[in-house]
Amino acid sequence: MTVELKVAGLTCGHCVRAVTEAIRAKDPVAQVEVLLDRGVVRARTTLPAAAVAAAVTAEGYSVAP
Numbered sequence: 001m002t003v004e005l006k007v008a009g010l011t012c013g014h015c016v017r018a019v020t021e022a023i024r025a026k027d028p029v030a031q032v033e034v035l036l037d038r039g040v041v042r043a044r045t046t047l048p049a050a051a052v053a054a055a056v057t058a059e060g061y062s063v064a065p
Helices: 013-026 048-060
Strands: 002-008 032-034 038-046
Touching: 002 048, 013 032, 013 038, 013 048, 038 048
Parallel strands: none
Antiparallel strands: 002 038, 032 038
16 A cells, blocks of 8 residues: 655655655565655555554654644
């Protein structure tokens, strides 16, 4: 399944790496795409959307409802 989240605070390569690693820590084979210009994180994963959102917020980013 593909999960798409609107995430506030994504500004740089560190953000991309932090979010990608957080999601892959929960699902090592997840395919993660971070669109900095749109503030969007897309993950092709077996995780439910809530788990992806929790991984992102644990890194200190805000996920829009």
